Amino acid sequence: MAERTVTDQDLRLVRRVEEFLFREAEVLDAARFGAWLDLLTDDIDYRIPTRVTRERTALDLRFSQASFHMVEDRGSLAARVDRFDTEYAWSENPPSRTRRFVSNVRLDSFEGPLEVRSNLLFFWAREERQVLLSAERHDLIRIEDDALRLARRVVFLDHTTLPIPNLAVFL
Amino acid sequence: MAADLDRGLVPLRVYNDPDVYRAEMTRIFGRTWVFVAHESELPTPGDYVARTIGEDPFIVARDEDGVIRVLFDSCRHRGTQICAADKGNTSHFRCPYHGWTYNNAGALVGIPNRKQAYPGLDPAEWGLLPAPQVECYRGLIFACLDPDTPPLLDHLGDYRWYLDIHLGLAPAGMEVIGDPHRWLIDADWKSGAENFAGDSYHTQSLHRSIPEIGLTSKAVAGSAGGSNDVHVTECSGHSTSIRRLDPDQSPFWAYPPEVQALFRDNGLTPEQLDLARRSVVHTGTVFPNLSLIHLGGTDDPAKPPAAYLSLRQWQPRGPGRMEAWSWVLVPKGSPEEYKRRALKVAVATFSPSGNFEQDDSVVWGRVTRPAGGVFAAKAGILLNYQMGLPDMSLTRELDGWPGPGVVYDSNLEEGVQRTFFRHWIRMMSRG
Numbered sequence: 300m301a302e303r304t305v306t307d308q309d310l311r312l313v314r315r316v317e318e319f320l321f322r323e324a325e326v327l328d329a330a331r332f333g334a335w336l337d338l339l340t341d342d343i344d345y346r347i348p349t350r351v352t353r354e355r356t357a358l359d360l361r362f363s364q365a366s367f368h369m370v371e372d373r374g375s376l377a378a379r380v381d382r383f384d385t386e387y388a389w390s391e392n393p394p395s396r397t398r399r400f401v402s403n404v405r406l407d408s409f410e411g412p413l414e415v416r417s418n419l420l421f422f423w424a425r426e427e428r429q430v431l432l433s434a435e436r437h438d439l440i441r442i443e444d445d446a447l448r449l450a451r452r453v454v455f456l457d458h459t460t461l462p463i464p465n466l467a468v469f470l
Numbered sequence: 471m472a473a474d475l476d477r478g479l480v481p482l483r484v485y486n487d488p489d490v491y492r493a494e495m496t497r498i499f500g501r502t503w504v505f506v507a508h509e510s511e512l513p514t515p516g517d518y519v520a521r522t523i524g525e526d527p528f529i530v531a532r533d534e535d536g537v538i539r540v541l542f543d544s545c546r547h548r549g550t551q552i553c554a555a556d557k558g559n560t561s562h563f564r565c566p567y568h569g570w571t572y573n574n575a576g577a578l579v580g581i582p583n584r585k586q587a588y589p590g591l592d593p594a595e596w597g598l599l600p601a602p603q604v605e606c607y608r609g610l611i612f613a614c615l616d617p618d619t620p621p622l623l624d625h626l627g628d629y630r631w632y633l634d635i636h637l638g639l640a641p642a643g644m645e646v647i648g649d650p651h652r653w654l655i656d657a658d659w660k661s662g663a664e665n666f667a668g669d670s671y672h673t674q675s676l677h678r679s680i681p682e683i684g685l686t687s688k689a690v691a692g693s694a695g696g697s698n699d700v701h702v703t704e705c706s707g708h709s710t711s712i713r714r715l716d717p718d719q720s721p722f723w724a725y726p727p728e729v730q731a732l733f734r735d736n737g738l739t740p741e742q743l744d745l746a747r748r749s750v751v752h753t754g755t756v757f758p759n760l761s762l763i764h765l766g767g768t769d770d771p772a773k774p775p776a777a778y779l780s781l782r783q784w785q786p787r788g789p790g791r792m793e794a795w796s797w798v799l800v801p802k803g804s805p806e807e808y809k810r811r812a813l814k815v816a817v818a819t820f821s822p823s824g825n826f827e828q829d830d831s832v833v834w835g836r837v838t839r840p841a842g843g844v845f846a847a848k849a850g851i852l853l854n855y856q857m858g859l860p861d862m863s864l865t866r867e868l869d870g871w872p873g874p875g876v877v878y879d880s881n882l883e884e885g886v887q888r889t890f891f892r893h894w895i896r897m898m899s900r901g
Contacts, residue, residue, distance in 0.1 A: 347823075349649045351556040366648025366798065369823045370814050374770030378683060378818070382825055387679040390828035428656065459556060460793060461653035464831040466823035 309409055316415055316440060317404050319447040324399035327469055330391075332380040335469065336373070340441055340450040345371040347454040347470065362455060368466055369454075376469075383467075390467035395425040397468060412450065413440040419454070421470055423463060433457040434470060472895050478856030478884070480891055485658040486790035486842030490898075494786065498758050498897045499524030503605075503612040503625045505760040505783055506530050506540055508797060510609060510645040516559040516574060523613060524786055528601060529553045530611060533575040534561065540601040540613040541576045552598075557649070563598075572598050608637040609644060610760075610781075627706025628874035632754060635742050636764050636779055640732040640801035644779060647813045651796040653822040657834035658841070659759055659792040660894070662784035665830065666753045666761030668701055668711030668886025670694040671857065676829050684771030685818070685825055689715060690751045695882045698748070700868060701858075703885035705875030707893040710754030711886055712745070720747045723777035724766025725801070729808055732801050741872035757893045759784045769818030778812040780820050790838035794831070796821060855891070858883020 319338075326334045339345075347368040353361045371379075382388050400420040407414040414437070421432040439451035454470045471481065484490050506521045507530045518531035520543065527543035529552075543551045545565040552565045552572070562579070564571040571580030576598035581588055601613035605622035607630070612622050619625075626633065637644050655662075665672070673680075674693040681688045689696065690713060698714040715721055722730050723746075738746070755761045761782045766775040778798055785793040798816040800809055820827045840846060856862045858878065865883040867876065878885060 349651060351649050352554070354555050354558055354560075357555075357558055363648045365809075366651070366813060367817055368651065368821065370817055372770070374772055375814070375818055378685060378770050379825065381683045382679045382685075385679040385682050387675075387677075387682065388829070389676060389832050459652065461651075461822050463653065463822070464655045464657075464835055465653075465828040466821075467828040 312409060313404065313406055316406060316413060319440065320401045320404060320417055324401050328397050328399055330394055332383060336377060336380060338449055339373065340443065340448045341373055343373050343449060344451045345369065345376060347456060350456055350459050352459055390465050395423050395468065398422040415440055419470060423468065430463045432463065474852060475888060475891050475895060478854065478859050478888065479852035480855050482841050482851040482853050483846040485660060485837045488789050491789035493898055495524050497900060501616045501619055502758060502897065503614045503622050505610055506613050507611045508609050508646045509606060509611060512538065516561055518560065518574065519557045520553050520555065522785055523615060527551055528613065531574045538604060538606065538611055539575055540604045541598040545570055546596045576600055608633065629705045629708040629756065631873045632710050634738060635746050636762060638736050638738055639746060640803055641736045642802035644799040645802040646797045646799050647809055651821050653794050655792050655794055655831045655835060656790060656838055657792060657831065658790050658838065659784035659786040661834035661837060662792065662794060663755050663759050663761060664887045664890045666763065667709045667755040667890045668753060670699065670711045670881035676833060677826055680826060686767045689713060690765065690767065695880055699881040701878040701881050701883055701886050702873065702875040703889045707757050707889065708755060709886035709889040710752055711881050712749060713751045714748040715750060717748065721750050721766060722747055723749055723764055724775035725777045726808065729801055729804050732803050755890060757890060763820055765819065767815055767819045769815050776811050776815045778816045780816055790842055855884045855887055858885045
């Protein structure tokens with residue numbers, strides 16, 4: 300991969316994006332879902348494609364183009380958040396304990412909407428169960444009113460069968 | 471146990487017991503018809519998917535002649551599984567261990583060093599072993615590990631009247647969108663099977679959040695006991711729960727006009743069509759572990775509901791442990807835009823992230839610990855499946871219902887689940 304000459308301005312942008320992603324993780328780990336929705340653009344496109352094991356010759360087909368564990372827009376994400384705020388969202392009552400470890404942040408564009416890839420290690424515990432989910436996230440981040448906002452996220456899980464009894468979380 | 475079930479009582483420990491589980495594998499999954507795939511997952515010759523019957527691995531493949539094959543995924547030489555991918559397209563399966571190679575009809579067609587090493591071997595005797603019986607019904611592929619089990623049509627029996635409604639609305643049938651959801655739940659496979667057999671009573675408690683935030687109407691997921699709700703029990707050993715709207719309403723679950731336009735020339739009876747017309751949700755279980763939900767719902771209260779059919783299979787993975795699989799289907803010929811919409815709604819309602827289903831896995835998982843302990847067995851704890859028994863509810867048998875089964879005029883009854891357990895006991899009692 301060709302290495303780009305990194306300017307000080309680039310570094311400041313990388314740091315700014317990292318800070319955004321770290322703060323986003325903090326907000327989600329704290330279950331402040333309303334605050335999380337504020338970090339998304341109105342036209343947010345959020346999806347987690349299903350994955351299957353394929354032969355090496357068909358690896359480009361390992362993520363489905365048609366089926367998803369989540370495929371969300373602002374309205375459906377807000378509905379999920381509204382549900383957690385009811386008294387009857389048993390999947391998160393009591394809430395799961397989560398910790399998001401965001402690393403390997405890479406900017407693939409430095410101008411216009413920012414194309415950002417990051418790795419996510421997600422720890423989840425509820426009652427006596429503990430699960431790790433691992434994924435690469437491909438984000439599109441826009442600057443709106445001088446603030447970074449998430450416009451698109453595709454979560455590429457490293458799992459085929461999910462090792463978790465439900466996906467009542469945002470990755 | 472049969473006498474207890476007649477009184478509506480089921481032992482708690484059946485949900486997490488190694489001996490019960492082992493018996494289920496041989497007496498149920500080793501004997502009855504088990505769903506393995508939908509034909510639309512294998513549209514072209516060479517397509518294959520890796521599936522399980524109980525815990526046994528099988529390859530479901532469409533061979534070069536278009537015939538569906540269900541082949542035991544185990545090389546005849548040393549037993550190694552030869553199919554490492556979940557799906558794909560291939561003319562041959564080659565075992566990596568010593569290179570024995572089989573075509574996608576299961577025939578042994580390649581043996582390295584055969585002339586020197588196996589001059590006397592007859593390849594015809596050493597093909598991949600097929601499941602003893604394979605049959606399809608309206609796109610559903612079933613296999614059976616017992617050659618003496620009566621045909622699939624006997625197994626489905628009268629329940630076909632209801633399956634035909636779900637699978638036959640469009641003359642071309644239904645088609646699967648993408649790949650199935652798969653996720654692990656620390657709950658017994660029977661928890662999913664008996665719930666979808668028709669647990670209409672749980673929605674008002676467990677799923678109360680759903681109508682509260684407007685993802686479905688109360689008619690879909692509100693309190694049980696509405697005058698348009700019926701339970702179909704003892705329908706050839708299978709059952710279903712049906713919620714409808716008043717006769718003057720035609721939701722067709724929530725299929726939009728452009729999809730309803732496909733529902734013609736389908737050979738369904740006027741009675742079947744009338745039931746489909748008024749329906750908003752059906753759940754059902756085809757014994758042992760194939761369930762369905764046909765539902766109209768939404769992902770966003772600001773958007774109109776959309777309908778889809780989810781087939782789901784509760785794959786046993788040990789006592790008190792299952793892998794849930796869910797396929798999303800729409801009528802074949804649906805516009806691409808509708809398919810995307812239906813998939814999105816299905817994900818938001820019944821999937822690992824589904825706003826309904828998130829909560830189901832929680833309560834099923836919380837059966838496992840009490841069921842597997844000392845006290846459940848020592849005290850002989852029996853669970854209450856009594857609703858709908860004489861003097862246990864106001865539910866009565868329905869007169870004039872056009873379909874088969876023993877049908878009740880309300881969904882405040884648990885004959886649907888007793889049907890599942892009667893079938894279960896019948897099979898578990900046969901030595």
